[in-house]
Amino acid sequence: MPADAGPRTPSGPRRPSGPRTPWVLMYHSVADRAEDPYRVTVSPARLERQLRWLRERGLRGVGVGRLLRRYAAGRAAGLVGLTFDDGYADFLTEALPLLRRHECTATAFVLPGRLGGRNGWDAEGPRKPLLDADGVRAVAAAGMEVGSHGLVHTDLTTADDATLERETAHSRALLAELTGTPPAGFCYPYGTLDARAVEAVRAAGYAYACAIDPGPLTGVHALPRVHIGERDTSTRLYLKKVLHPLRRRPLPPAQAPAPVPAPTPAPAPAPATATAGDPAAGPVAGQAPGPGQATGSTRGRR
Numbered sequence: 001m002p003a004d005a006g007p008r009t010p011s012g013p014r015r016p017s018g019p020r021t022p023w024v025l026m027y028h029s030v031a032d033r034a035e036d037p038y039r040v041t042v043s044p045a046r047l048e049r050q051l052r053w054l055r056e057r058g059l060r061g062v063g064v065g066r067l068l069r070r071y072a073a074g075r076a077a078g079l080v081g082l083t084f085d086d087g088y089a090d091f092l093t094e095a096l097p098l099l100r101r102h103e104c105t106a107t108a109f110v111l112p113g114r115l116g117g118r119n120g121w122d123a124e125g126p127r128k129p130l131l132d133a134d135g136v137r138a139v140a141a142a143g144m145e146v147g148s149h150g151l152v153h154t155d156l157t158t159a160d161d162a163t164l165e166r167e168t169a170h171s172r173a174l175l176a177e178l179t180g181t182p183p184a185g186f187c188y189p190y191g192t193l194d195a196r197a198v199e200a201v202r203a204a205g206y207a208y209a210c211a212i213d214p215g216p217l218t219g220v221h222a223l224p225r226v227h228i229g230e231r232d233t234s235t236r237l238y239l240k241k242v243l244h245p246l247r248r249r250p251l252p253p254a255q256a257p258a259p260v261p262a263p264t265p266a267p268a269p270a271p272a273t274a275t276a277g278d279p280a281a282g283p284v285a286g287q288a289p290g291p292g293q294a295t296g297s298t299r300g301r302r
């Protein structure tokens with residue numbers, strides 16, 4: 001079926017109105033920039049201007065889970081997904097205060113296998129500290145969405161079966177234990193994915209996953225995102241917004257109503273009786289693979 005056919009799918013719920021693919025921005029670290037060979041750092045001052053730019057245009061940044069729930073209900077107009085990859089400790093100290101100031105939320109994709117560690121996968125550095133367990137809990141308690149970026153930042157397209165399972169299912173179980181809520185979202189390290197990785201993510205129970213340029217794999221488990229960096233002034237943001245629907249494939253209609261579960265409320269501060277999480281307990285929607293799932297590998301930009 002053509003992607004832009006009618007408001008209904010033969011078997012599915014009503015097709016959401018609004019943009020055919022939600023606009024999701026991709027950040028990493030928020031810090032004053034010295035060296036930044038991988039272009040993963042945005043200064044707090046620049047992030048502040050970017051958030052103000054969104055708000056002045058009636059747009060509001062939200063986590064991807066919320067964005068998809070609203071999208072499925074046809075009520076995503078005015079919402080922009082905000083994502084912060086790698087779980088840098090500066091999310092808590094730099095990004096969070098700015099997000100609050102501008103009444104935005106975001107999804108932080110963290111690495112439960114590197115809690116309190118550093119971004120050792122970036123060979124040229126600079127080394128940046130990552131959130132520890134308390135930091136991840138603080139992010140969740142602040143009303144931000146916590147998602148998995150895998151266990152230790154591994155390219156899933158080159159992972160063997162055991163590694164793939166650890167990076168997807170085990171990282172999800174660890175985050176469920178850490179925050180009390182099984183994460184709904186996954187984010188492919190390096191933006192690299194193939195059909196096998198997508199299936200592993202889906203099988204692990206994630207309701208959605210973020211990529212960068214997933215091409216024919218585009219869907220709820222391979223959402224495109226646009227890189228936002230220090231050079232993204234108001235003019236460049238405007239252009240990226242305008243070009244978004246032209247550059248990106250629409251979500252396949254059968255997948256558009258994303259089965260993202262509503263988050264459970266943040267855990268109470270100090271229940272000493274809290275039991276170890278039961279990640280299997282969450283009613284996370286599995287979604288049958290859509291027909292015509294594309295195969296092949298799509299390597300994204302970093």
Ligand SMILES: [Zn+2]
Pocket residue numbers: 085086149153189190
């Ligand atoms: Zn990453």
